[in-house]
Amino acid sequence: VMHRNKTRLLHLRIGRIVRIILVMLSIIASITLIWTALNGTHPAAHASAPSIRETPTPSAVPWGVAFDTSGNGWVAEPGCDGLNCTPQTGAIAHFDHQNFSLLQDYKEPTGYSSPLFLAVDTQGNVWFTEPVTNAIGELILNNGTPNWKQWPVPTASATPNDLAFDASGN
Secondary structure, three states: HHHHHHHHHHHHHHHHHHHHHHHHHHHHHHHHHHHHHHHOHHHHHHHHOOOOOOOOOOOOOOOOOEOOOOOOOOEEEEOOOOOOOOOOEEEEEEEOOOOOOOOEEEEEEOOOOHHHHEEOOOOOEEEEEEOOOOOEEEEEEEOOOOEEEEEOOOOOOOOOOOOOOOHHHH
């Protein structure tokens, strides 16, 4: 019986020692992980740190952004806050993807108003919504010359906001 009690005590002591060692290793591993993350040497520290670059637009109130197949950016410039606009003419800005410079600011013709959101089709035509005038428009560039098209939404007061293309490009 005495031998059995000594063996049991020995097992309890070894169990405690193993638990203490495991806790210490866990603490050391946690400290090491935190230290490397704070120093920026851990890959996770770099994976979650995006690069952000600001580029001024001709309009003080840019809205929707879309990218064409070349990677160039297009920005809707409604000329107002985008929500409570009186019908006024806006613009669509075109930016170079390599140096973020403004390539051209296309002012909408009379009868158009406040583009908010954009989508670029596979031919490079820029489609946009005009909630204020309840229309959808398209900007087609023919050798740099803008050709504007506009279609009223048949549902009264639909105020179209966003748009997208399906797999067929519709």
